[in-house]
Amino acid sequence: MCLAIPAKVLSIEGDNAMIELGGTQREASLMLLEGVSVGDWVIVHAGFAIEKLSEEDAAQTFALLKEIMESGSDEVH
Amino acid sequence: MKFIDEFRDPAAVRALVEKIRRDAGDPPMRLMEVCGTHTASIARSGLRSLLSGAVSLVSGPGCPVCVTPDGYVDAAIALGHKPGITLTSFGDMLRVPGKRSTLEKERAKGIDVRVVYSPLDAVALAAAEPDREIVFLGVGFETTAPAIGGAIRTASDRKLKNFSVLPSVRTIPEAMAILARDPEIRIEGFLCPGHVSVVIGTQPYEELASKHHIPCVVCGFEPLDILLAVSMLLRQKKEGAARVENAYPRGVAPEGNRKAREVIAEVFAPCDTGWRGIGVIPGSGLRISDRYAAFDAERKHGVPVIFAMEDTPCRCGDVLKGKILPPECPLFGKACVPEEPVGPCMVSTEGTCAAYYKYGGGLR
Numbered sequence: 201m202c203l204a205i206p207a208k209v210l211s212i213e214g215d216n217a218m219i220e221l222g223g224t225q226r227e228a229s230l231m232l233l234e235g236v237s238v239g240d241w242v243i244v245h246a247g248f249a250i251e252k253l254s255e256e257d258a259a260q261t262f263a264l265l266k267e268i269m270e271s272g273s274d275e276v277h
Numbered sequence: 278m279k280f281i282d283e284f285r286d287p288a289a290v291r292a293l294v295e296k297i298r299r300d301a302g303d304p305p306m307r308l309m310e311v312c313g314t315h316t317a318s319i320a321r322s323g324l325r326s327l328l329s330g331a332v333s334l335v336s337g338p339g340c341p342v343c344v345t346p347d348g349y350v351d352a353a354i355a356l357g358h359k360p361g362i363t364l365t366s367f368g369d370m371l372r373v374p375g376k377r378s379t380l381e382k383e384r385a386k387g388i389d390v391r392v393v394y395s396p397l398d399a400v401a402l403a404a405a406e407p408d409r410e411i412v413f414l415g416v417g418f419e420t421t422a423p424a425i426g427g428a429i430r431t432a433s434d435r436k437l438k439n440f441s442v443l444p445s446v447r448t449i450p451e452a453m454a455i456l457a458r459d460p461e462i463r464i465e466g467f468l469c470p471g472h473v474s475v476v477i478g479t480q481p482y483e484e485l486a487s488k489h490h491i492p493c494v495v496c497g498f499e500p501l502d503i504l505l506a507v508s509m510l511l512r513q514k515k516e517g518a519a520r521v522e523n524a525y526p527r528g529v530a531p532e533g534n535r536k537a538r539e540v541i542a543e544v545f546a547p548c549d550t551g552w553r554g555i556g557v558i559p560g561s562g563l564r565i566s567d568r569y570a571a572f573d574a575e576r577k578h579g580v581p582v583i584f585a586m587e588d589t590p591c592r593c594g595d596v597l598k599g600k601i602l603p604p605e606c607p608l609f610g611k612a613c614v615p616e617e618p619v620g621p622c623m624v625s626t627e628g629t630c631a632a633y634y635k636y637g638g639g640l641r
Contacts, residue, residue: 232427232540245420245472246420247394
């Protein structure tokens with residue numbers, strides 16, 4: 201029930217958005233999130249958008265991955 | 278799919294697994310995930326086997342359905358038998374056992390239970406059917422609490438008189454602190470729940486890290502996210518550090534979601550609450566605030582939720598605390614299977630026992 205996956209905002213009317221979620225369209229409430237625009241990616245949980253996703257934020261994860269991959273490992277005995 | 282596929286890149290997964298195996302100490306670092314979606318993702322992607330011998334991944338009480346006490350199911354069933362009441366619920370609550378029955382079995386006997394995707398669907402139903410009393414079974418953690426609160430606020434704004442919520446909302450950091458103090462569990466690091474953290478941010482884990490000296494890393498849900506969090510935890514162990522780090526910055530801002538927290542603060546108030554298999558954890562629950570008492574099904578319909586520790590051979594409690602793995606329960610895969618679950622961990626697809634049953638557990 202805690203499943204929350206990325207969805208794309210297709211249209212907005214007041215506090216409601218039409219989103220595309222894994223190939224299907226459904227409504228989501230924007231009551232819990234400020235500054236959402238058409239074309240944004242959001243995390244939707246139980247019918248509510250709870251966070252915006254951006255390319256820059258995703259890039260941060262890759263930066264973390266790069267940093268960890270380049271950090272030294274223990275000597276192999 | 279955008280924001281998903283790139284975090285499943287097999288070459289990167291292989292490289293990261295190899296790095297973790299190189300960096301791992303002996304004995305393996307013991308890490309707990311406290312989110313059902315992590316449990317399911319780890320099982321589905323076979324990470325427990327891939328990392329066996331390097332890190333030991335144990336599952337905590339990460340599925341809200343799993344920790345909902347049987348007294349809650351009993352109260353919901355009692356409500357459902359009152360005339361004029363329609364229960365609305367997330368689907369995975371229907372087969373959770375109460376003391377004697379489940380909502381699914383009672384539905385077959387005639388009570389009106391409807392599955393909804395969002396608590397707002399229950400509000401819409403109340404508006405569409407003014408002659409029936411619509412009760413939403415408000416089960417969840419901090420991720421779901423704002424949605425339940427938002428539905429209550431919407432019903433209040435629309436002046437609906439026939440909508441209420443039977444609350445069963447729990448907050449995770451208090452449970453993590455209890456588990457962190459338990460010497461039998463011996464947790465050396467937490468994979469903090471990603472979507473709970475979307476709401477609460479990273480600050481609530483600071484006390485766990487500083488007071489209990491346990492490294493905490495907020496973790497996303499794809500294989501690379503989980504491996505990244507594991508490597509960050511290993512790095513902290515190597516440094517002798519215990520701090521809070523964020524391996525899921527695309528989903529979690531350090532301050533969380535302010536608007537969602539405001540809805541929680543407006544609609545709910547903290548309370549002590551019972552967790553199935555664990556017991557009462559002070560301050561780990563959210564009751565409906567007095568301002569919205571008219572929408573509290575417990576008060577409105579006089580059906581109290583009574584918590585008592587279960588007396589059952591089912592060992593879900595020990596599974597939820599990471600003390601045993603599902604196959605160590607005498608009922609696992611025999612008397613208790615997904616089609617006919619005895620304990621809550623076998624009910625939900627995010628339950629630890631269900632994940633083990635479906636995907637196998639791999640080595641510890």
